[in-house]
Amino acid sequence: MKNVRTTAIFGLLIALALAAGLSTGQDTPDSLVPSVENVGPQGARALFLFLREGGHSVSEQRTSLDSLATGTRTLVLASPTGRPVSDAEVLAVDRFVQEGGTLVYLSPRELGRHQAALEKWLRLEEGPLLPASERGLATDLADAGGTTVDVWLDAGPLRGLSALRISQDRGLRVNHPSAIPLAGLGGAVAVWRVALGQGEVYVLAGADLAENRRLELLDNVRFWSALASRGPLVIDEYHHQLAPPPPLSRGIWVFAAQVLAVAGVYALSRGTRFGEPRPLLVEKHRSALEYVRSMGWLMRRAKVEKELLPELDKSLRQQLQEQLGISPDLADVEAARRLEQEGGVPASRYLDAKAQLTQLLAQPSVRPVDYARVARLYAHLERAVAGQEAPRR
Template sequence: MRSTRAVAFFGVLIVLALAVGLSTRTEAPDSPVPTVENTAPQGARALYLYLREGGRAVDTQLAPLEAIASSTRTVVLAAPEGRPVTDEEVTELERFVTEGGTLVYLSPRELGQHQAALEEWLYLESGLMMPASSRGLDSTLSDVGGTTADVWLPVGPLHGLSRLRVSQDRGLRMGHDDAVPVAGLGGSVAVWRWPVGKGEVYVLAGADLLENRRLELLDNLRFWEALAARGPLLFDEYHHQLAPPPPFSRGIWVFVAQVLAVGLLYVVSRGTRFGAPRPLREERHRSALEYVRSMGWLMRRAKVEQELLPELDQSLRQRMQERLGIPLSLSDADAARLLEQDGGVPATEYLEAKADLTRTHAQPTVAPADYARVARRYAHLERALAGRETRA
């Protein structure tokens, strides 16, 4: 019965823990990757759907940029951090731009960590921090953490634009002599233009211009409309995906097989052999009465009755002090009086038991029967003191 209650109690606790865990489960954080499938604030899903529903030719690239279709007019690399752009892909991008294409590269904020080949080709370095500005916004709370960049040179897709809404972060520096800063604020550049052959490269600091949260602010959307009006626009999605882990080598599989073989050999060699069933051994435990009798026999053999007699009175007086506050220093008569007054135990019972103990202790030899008689009287007094003694 006791084990059943314990199982039920712990079962209820487990159910409550599961209920609390399910009720406090939080949603997964928004993804910061600016892909066309990401509907979070930092994604680019709104721009992709807007251009496609508007009849613009937009598509996604899910393969390496080693062969760009001849019909593509603009390629967009939106802060890719999943896979690095290889040297072969940089060569293809350079050919694409030289022949008249447009490359829009939205650089990751942390340079030197994700796209070394692209940064080496474009000669990119971190710039100054963007100053704070809320010009053009109805409220400063409409874009917390952003700033307004001015269009310094309205060329290409920036023609007719005056302000862009970007993140208040570091700008970029571009090392090419013919690269021109076309938008920024103060001494920090947000957008660079670099003419290459018949085409051009636009380098932006961060993916702010295509993010869902800033797409409708100021002239951000007009920038992408101007690019899409040139012809088919391609969003690179391949370099947002993490590269698959390398496959396990044959040596690892061989090592695993060896470990399993050695483990199986150990189990076979050291395992227990099962023989014929043996009869179930019956274990018989001793009862509490047997333990009491054994202790009594041990005490009689030790002949310590005379030494144990004072312990009976000392133990009773200790109980009287703990339960009724009767000090140990009082005389037997005063203690008996307070015992009768506060505990309801007749004083004569205690005094007679104490007198019996004193006489028995004075004997040269204390017989087990005499000790049992005195211990019984003191046991009755302790039960009466605890309120468990039944009186007629």
Template sequence: MRGSRTTVIYGVLVALALGLGLAVNQSPPLSVVPSVDNPGPLGLRALYLYLQEPGAPVSALREALDGPGLTESIRTVVVAAPSGRPMAESEAEALRSWVSQGGTLVYLASRNAKAREPHLETWLQLSEGPMLEPSSEGLPPGERDLAGTTVRVWVPVGAARGLERLRVSLDRGITVGRPEAVPLAGAKGAAVLWRMPEGRGEVYVLAGTDLAENRRLELLDNLRFWDALAARGPLAFDEYHHGTAPKQEPPSARGLWVFVAQGLLVGLFYAVSRGTRFGPPRPLVVEKHRSALEYVRSLGWLARRSKVERELVPELARQLRRHMHERLGIPLTLPEDEAARMLEQTCGLPAADYLAAREDLVRTMEQRDIRPSDYARLARQYARFENLLTGR
């Protein structure tokens, strides 16, 4: 029993040790950004320190190229396959103006056409070149670079003066479409280094960042190319476009919370309205509607109680005259006797009956109190006249 317990304890300790060892030995993935701050194989840290060690004026531009950082005191600017921030059109124009005034631009173009800067692409007219062939020419014995190849310097001018061979990646070359551009180095029709004049300055275009990477910096004549550029004067590496653009503030979540609260409120209302009630349901109340006769009786009782308003009596005469005007064309401005005569001629209603009803209405209006029976009598008379007018 004691031996098994000891075995279990030792097993747990061994597992913990293995776990801690794996956690400690896990190193972060190697960076592929060609930055002077990257000490990995694909970084440019070794080149930056190499040029800085003898006291050469080397710096890193960490501001936009159209700002105050790009001055005439800088002789060479290295733009190494930027992939963080996109280069703005104003920056490309400022860079081109700076080159035309006597500066030197070294553009290490990415071999991935989609990752290149469109404004520099338009200016330099870049396109992919043919594939390079593998070659180990010039490598010292024992030196192995399976992913690289050797290219020869065809035209040793400018920064390539005195150079013979360069070591680059075994990948595609690059083509510059400007007619004044000259290929300086390559292998069997595939160029990897171009030189193009621009005003009083010049532009060097390289396929990829191979000549500046830490892993191939000491091979063949790669370092001598950078020595020639550093000998011209202050050299600056563009680091601004390797950084990531500042993240924009996330939109306010207030609207989202309001939407969620509304959804919860609607769900709660639905649950309350459709949910099961606590306790037995109440009996259904049967509503009995009143008949139309009851409504008429109630209205009559209300009229008797409130008595007849005096304005209702002349309204009977005015309404009849409107019907006579609309149906028979009898003008409203005619006197009553003439209107009675025209009424008799058109529809056969005796003029005496119309005038008698008119006199009854006038007498009723002269009374102090108008009884409902008086109003009912007048309403019956004028209703009979309206029926004759309408043909009923």
């Protein structure tokens, strides 16, 4: 009884642990995209809501920059990495700025990967690393990983500001002729101003100034309030979205149609009968004994060709050369003498075998029994030369 109660308690505990594990879902990682839809630390949702609740005219751009709404005063590109800004869009933005608009471009930290057209237009390069500074914060842990940059020239939306809070990362270099550094720390620049026609471009290193986690730090929110006070402000969301995949080419559709056609023909040929099924033919093979009898009958009817006789002597003379060094060019008598001297085989054996071979060659036809007799003589000679047979006197 005690064991049953103990087992029941442990079973209940295991069930509770399993239920707790299944009910605890893993938190999805925070998005790194500075989108107005992102409520995470690195999103820009707080900025969008703050400006809207403050009575400013703020909207989202979800189409190409070629179709900016009329009356737009400020365009914000917050580190777009989803799809690149095209050359045509750069021309549209340049025209917008030349006519008096303001572009705020929060550049991605990694140059040369996402926005080549914009970087070429503004002539951007990576700058040195920003030094660490906790100036203006209540504690050192208020913004881990950030740094405070000084406002060097309080112009435009930086008028009246003294410090901004951004990530401690690399600054920017803007090689445009009209570029002026506005804020930074040490030798690293974080904010630039580029005058173009009647408008201006503010280039910032990274999207830190617009992030939810740093919007309320130091003078960050005052920078955006000053920009929104100029008139309608549009935040680009179109280039945060990934570009749709290219449509399938016509060749792929043709290939797929061919595969389907071949599969259909195969299925039709294998699945359709063109008449009544015929009975299976049973194939009877001949026995091995029949093959042996046929081979014996064929050998009995076969005739010996005379050309086989010279091959017997040729084979023996070649063996004499290899075994005893007796040249094939020597006369038969001399070859027989050397065979007796060096191989111990009587010369008469070789001369007798050669005489019988010559006699058979003179006959009109050669009987198999005569060929077998001469072949046997030459075989014994070859065995004697090879040392496989004792010499006979």
